[in-house]
Amino acid sequence: ETGVTQTPRHLVMGMTNKKSLKCEQHLGHNAMYWYKQSAKKPLELMFVYNFKEQTENNSVPSRFSPECPNSSHLFLHLHTLQPEDSALYLCASSQGTGSYGYTFGSGTRLTVV
Amino acid sequence: KNEVEQSPQNLTAQEGEFITINCSYSVGISALHWLQQHPGGGIVSLFMLSSGKKKHGRLIATINIQEKHSSLHITASHPRDSAVYICAVMWHEETSGSRLTFGEGTQLTVNP
Numbered sequence: 001e002t003g004v005t006q007t008p009r010h011l012v013m014g015m016t017n018k019k020s021l022k023c024e025q026h027l028g029h030n031a032m033y034w035y036k037q038s039a040k041k042p043l044e045l046m047f048v049y050n051f052k053e054q055t056e057n058n059s060v061p062s063r064f065s066p067e068c069p070n071s072s073h074l075f076l077h078l079h080t081l082q083p084e085d086s087a088l089y090l091c092a093s094s095q096g097t098g099s100y101g102y103t104f105g106s107g108t109r110l111t112v113v
Numbered sequence: 114k115n116e117v118e119q120s121p122q123n124l125t126a127q128e129g130e131f132i133t134i135n136c137s138y139s140v141g142i143s144a145l146h147w148l149q150q151h152p153g154g155g156i157v158s159l160f161m162l163s164s165g166k167k168k169h170g171r172l173i174a175t176i177n178i179q180e181k182h183s184s185l186h187i188t189a190s191h192p193r194d195s196a197v198y199i200c201a202v203m204w205h206e207e208t209s210g211s212r213l214t215f216g217e218g219t220q221l222t223v224n225p
């Protein structure tokens with residue numbers, strides 16, 4: 001357990017479904033991130049939140065909708081996904097966006113059928 | 114953009130062997146991370162370094178800032194070391210501030 005908890009660990013959803021991924025940290029970090037890891041590719045940054053405010057959207061399609069109600073919680077709402085969105089979605093946190101120390105969650109393995 | 118290259122992509126070793134994984138990058142950085150990712154997907158930070166060398170148990174990480182190169186060494190490797198090892202560099206981009214760019218990872222398999 002790293003201090004960053006992601007749920008669920010695995011998710012299978014149809015293309016017409018709506019689901020949400022959850023990330024929670026109680027490390028006192030102010031910055032939280034969503035990353036996507038597709039097979040055989042480096043991690044790709046999706047969204048950055050700093051003090052609950054979105055500071056970066058890395059050209060992510062609108063079928064991915066992040067929400068950060070407070071500095072400890074981060075959600076990724078999913079709707080009308082495509083099979084190519086199947087990937088490992090990782091959440092991370094850090095003290096600030098310029099901080100060197102990142103803590104990663106265990107990820108949610110998403111399969112879109 | 115900071116290009117991060119790792120080598121080798123795949124590495125198979127026998128238990129007990131000394132292992133080296135390399136990482137090179139193209140733009141000056143403020144810090145470099147070595148991360149370990151197990152088959153379940155979770156990522157654990159092994160080291161964060163900005164100069165010199167760090168050691169933790171059987172793991173050693175070195176960085177040469179002038180040559181823009183880092184190595185991760187594993188001494189007396191063990192099957193439980195089997196994982197993907199990822200190099201990630203923290204650098205400053207003029208328009209968007211601090212960035213973390215990841216290498217593709219090195220898949221290490223240690224056979225008993």
